[in-house]
Amino acid sequence: MSIFFYGTLLVPSVLCRVIDNDGSHLTFQPALLEGYARFGVSGEDYPAMVSEKDAKKAALLEKEGSPSVRGTLVNGLNPSELGKLSVFEGDEYGLRDVEVSPLVDEALPLSKQPDLLSEDLSKVVGTSKKLRCRTYLWVAGLDRLEKGVWDFSTFLNEKSAIWSTPTSLSDATHPPPPEFGRSLLKYFLFRENYVCLNHGSYGSVPKPVMEYCRQLSDQCEENPDLFMRRTYLPLLTDVRRRLAEFCNTRLEEIVLVPNATHGVNTVVSNIVWEKDDIIVAYSTSYGAVLQTLRALCDSHTSINLKLVVLPLTFPTTHAEILRITEEAFVNNGSKEGARGKVRMVVVDGLSSNPGMIFPWREIAQMARTYGVLSCVDAAHIIGQMPLDLSDEFSCDFLITNCHKWLMSHRGGAVLWVPKRNQKLIRTTFPTSFDYESTLYPGTGKGEWSFEKQFDWTGTQDWIPFLSIAAALDFRAFLGGEERINTYCHNLAVEGGKHLQKMFGGGPIMENELGELTANMVNVSLPSYPFPTDKAGVAAHQKFFEDSLFAANTFVAVYRHGDRSWVRCSAQVWNEISDFDYVGKVLLGCCDKLRDGSWKE
Incomplete structure (x- = not known):
């Protein structure tokens, strides 16, 4: 896979830190991308790249004429490295198809990039040859971008060492893991305001993983x-x-x-x-x-x-x-x-x-x-x-x-x-x-x-x-297994207690030794008349599912023993407020099942 880089990842040491190897298998070509412009991000060292149309729309360009961006086309990135790059870029950037004009005919080892970067290529025009590749375009708000083109040479001279040294790069390319809770929803593809407390059934794929899948799928279809x-x-x-x-x-x-x-x-x-x-x-x-x-x-x-x-x-x-x-x-x-x-x-x-x-x-x-x-x-x-x-x-x-x-x-x-x-x-x-x-x-x-x-x-x-x-790779970005599962288990336990209180004090499916609960908590629903025939059971199940879908959420409702239960799967994007929301939906369902209005 080939990707056109135009910002901090132009520096070989930064790129190698992100992909977590020495990059010896990679080659590069300096290249121009026409019809795009590169701007600084307010308060950050790194740039953003947007189309000429968006740049003009936001009045970011200070010079007349069609802009272009000089960067590096890096070839030979493998899928694991692409996954790490997508995590590094985060939700501010989206991977898009572009065509660039190489400035040299031969793709050279990555180790030779610093010498070529020091050459004055500011007046070089891209060749008529076009190479198809992908690049990370800015997809966050244009209001965060600064007027005037971001200058790579300034970054190279003043900031690249900060991003390249092991002690500081742990913060630059491997920042502290993100906070868990609703702020993490930006890494997933859920419908707006969807409350997902049923991850356990089918899983939920993070955006970087989906992007990795798309890259591999494209690679497969190319040959x-x-x-x-x-x-x-x-x-x-x-x-x-x-x-x-x-x-x-x-x-x-x-x-x-x-x-x-x-x-x-x-x-x-x-x-x-x-x-x-x-x-x-x-x-x-x-x-x-x-x-x-x-x-x-x-x-x-x-x-x-x-x-x-x-x-x-x-x-x-x-x-x-x-x-x-x-x-x-x-x-x-x-x-x-x-x-x-x-x-x-x-x-x-x-x-x-x-x-x-x-x-x-x-x-x-x-x-x-x-x-x-x-x-x-x-x-x-x-x-x-x-x-x-x-x-x-x-x-x-x-x-x-x-x-x-x-x-x-x-x-x-x-x-x-x-x-x-x-x-x-x-x-x-x-x-x-x-x-x-x-x-x-x-x-x-x-x-x-x-x-x-x-x-x-x-x-x-x-x-x-x-x-x-x-x-x-994504789970490493989140801080690893212990951090993830400590959060999810504690939230499941606390969420279960919250639902138990909302439901009037019915049991949580756990024993005195605390042996049974991992990251899924099972709580007894308030009582309601439960049918004994298969058709009635199926009708109740459909009513619960319809109600949950209508409320833009889902949890597993099931019968066990002589009670109805709800199973909630706690994940890193969930908070107690999600349990509260689902609890209110289920209370409404139980009320309607008791008074018979669920049939209306």
Whole structure:
């Protein structure tokens, strides 16, 4: 990717600090962009660039004639670097397509830029040759710009050292992380005044991540064959490498799949089930996962494969979940060191509705003691809670969605399989070119490899997977995992208490040990007549959804036990006022359900 720079990033040391490497792989060409003008931003060292039309509209130009901007066309920026640049530029700038005229024919190494910048090229006119590229144009208010063209030489002589030295550059290119709360909404694409307290369902993609996706998509469409045959795989491998570091595990144990349900399907469809095997799950397991297990049993009637669903009503304790799980193992013939009929337990890392933390590590260790495989549906874990997979016996299989709490583009999920279990996952879903048959050896691409199979499972859009790199960069910009999740957890707890008070003191779904709540809080709604028939339940659900959409907000309303509950997902852009707003909408819904006016 090629980008035309015209301000502080003309200085190589500043650019290298932002992209976090030495820039040795980059080349540059001095170039002119005609029809645009560069101005200082009031109170700032850096400039803004706007079109001639906007400059005249704001009466910023002091000289007659069509303006032009001299800058540098930098070539070879990779997607990860583009993501970091978008975070650096922030919401004041938007990446736009332009055509520039190079001032020299040859693109030179970035290291030679300082010598060329010192040359007097003020009278050089751009060549007739035009190169298409992108640049960051000013999209904030024109009233913030100063009259008169911003002078790069003044910045170079007086300010560049401040932006280039490590001690001060930590403030210049890596400023203190932004304040959390409503001021952070500028980094997201929500509709005006939309109150988003349901991030947990589908995730919300930051603007820099979306821009990164657009850049990659454009790159793919410029040469689809090159992108699909050569470009995507190194990027995908780099994403896996970064995720492996994030989860403290090995690269070869992490692959990517579209979502957690897909990952669970991949695991359970690979297991060679035996006669009278039992799969254990829970009544709060994700609906599509339970249906997957039921479909699996339907297709294995010849061996009498069975699903045992353990009933859970929250709030409960982790100790109680462990007790009923062990009871299920023992009641079906399991003994320590000797497996009975139970072959696998499928357990949530953090369930969906209700949004509850499960003792998945303890269940996995117990399962191992009884010779039972453990598959962890950790759809909500990564980006919401620490995920350390350094211990190969953490569990047997784990799947976690990156498009929920990690903020990548939907969908993309990590499938973690420790090397000791990779022989159990013989094929991808669907089967890859790299599958190596046991009955027909030599018909694949070579020696069987777990991770290589997932490199290509058919033509697909790789951009969501690759967007994980930009999401990780954005989260670093926000201050990192501990800062993000401390804020979100504390807000969830306080927001839950606020709703509890608004709703008249009903329960929050939490136990006395505080084991159950991460960044999603579950609060009991005020009582109202609840239907017993399916049609009535569906009508109530539609009424809640219609009312929330009409109020420009959304939360998850569901039934659990003998109560109706709301699940609110606290994120970095939320404040207590968001809980207050949603609470008022829900109180209105409950009032109408009680007096019958909801049918009007």
